Amino acid sequence: MTDHADELTYTSYLALPELLKLQRPRSEPEHPDELLFIVVHQASELWFKVIIHELDTLLDRMEADDALGALAASKRVNTLVRIVTHQLSSLETLPPQRFAEFRGYLGTSSGSQSDQFRAIEAKSGLRDAHFMQAISEHGEPAAAVRDALGRPTLQDTFERMVARAGTALESLYTDAAQTPLFMLGEALIEYEQGFAMWRFLHVQLVERVIGPMTGGTGGTLGAKYLSRTVSQRFFPSLWAVRGKFYGASQPK
Ligand code: HEM
Numbered sequence: 394m395t396d397h398a399d400e401l402t403y404t405s406y407l408a409l410p411e412l413l414k415l416q417r418p419r420s421e422p423e424h425p426d427e428l429l430f431i432v433v434h435q436a437s438e439l440w441f442k443v444i445i446h447e448l449d450t451l452l453d454r455m456e457a458d459d460a461l462g463a464l465a466a467s468k469r470v471n472t473l474v475r476i477v478t479h480q481l482s483s484l485e486t487l488p489p490q491r492f493a494e495f496r497g498y499l500g501t502s503s504g505s506q507s508d509q510f511r512a513i514e515a516k517s518g519l520r521d522a523h524f525m526q527a528i529s530e531h532g533e534p535a536a537a538v539r540d541a542l543g544r545p546t547l548q549d550t551f552e553r554m555v556a557r558a559g560t561a562l563e564s565l566y567t568d569a570a571q572t573p574l575f576m577l578g579e580a581l582i583e584y585e586q587g588f589a590m591w592r593f594l595h596v597q598l599v600e601r602v603i604g605p606m607t608g609g610t611g612g613t614l615g616a617k618y619l620s621r622t623v624s625q626r627f628f629p630s631l632w633a634v635r636g637k638f639y640g641a642s643q644p645k
Pocket residue numbers: 433434437438481484487492503504505506507510595598599602603608609610611612613614615616618619622
């Protein structure tokens with residue numbers, strides 16, 4: 394018989410005493426809106442953790458040529474990206490003059506220092522010079538980012554999977570049959586769009602709360618800087634293949 398005190402409960406299984414102590418507003422006296430601000434960021438980081446985990450599952454399944462398993466994993470990733478995006482809307486209830494009352498307490502802390510966000514971007518496919526600079530700006534990249542950079546990107550992994558199946562991206566999009574590989578390509582496009590939606594709604598939120606011209610606590614030009622990131626692509630080849638039916642030249 395186990396000691397009653399050792400019995401697993403909802404509270405102990407979820408480590409709730411520890412978890413619920415981690416929201417530590419810094420404003421003095423405590424601003425009534427700071428708790429929401431902290432929780433939305435913390436909850437987003439928790440979802441980022443799950444997204445990274447599920448992206449690994451997706452990569453593993455693609456490497457194992459398991460198209461249906463990869464489709465299931467991508468469906469989960471896409472659902473999680475939607476959830477993390479919807480959370481942003483709760484901060485639309487934060488009027489600018491109220492945020493101004495506690496923003497000073499944030500110091501130089503900024504979402505641009507989110508290692509998990511950068512790990513998601515790296516796993517997904519970003520490798521351009523601007524991105525590589527962003528991850529090394531604050532010194533040696535975090536382990537999660539290094540790990541992501543050490544793995545082939547989603548696009549490379551997908552293209553290798555397509556090649557191993559003896560076909561090509563173009564063929565997936567010209568064959569009448571909508572094969573599991575084609576569906577997987579479409580799920581990756583959905584992921585890209587979902588992620589771009591987070592970026593877009595985040596810029597809208599930033600403009601709404603601090604205005605279009607205010608610099609960020611992380612030292613960037615704020616909304617002006619962020620709006621440039623909305624059109625970043627993880628899967629340029631999957632976008633390029635869609636234009637082949639129209640004879641248009643692809644943007645450089
Ligand atoms: C009142 C709400 C928010 C404001 C005013 C805000 C403001 C900003 C600004 C100005 C930047 C540009 C970097 C800088 O100079 O600081 C930024 C970047 C970022 N923020 Fe927010 N943010 C808000 C909510 C959130 C939330 C809820 C998250 C969720 C984790 C988040 C995650 C990020 C990330 C990941 C970046 C880096 C984006 C990139 O470089 O592409 N932000 N934010």
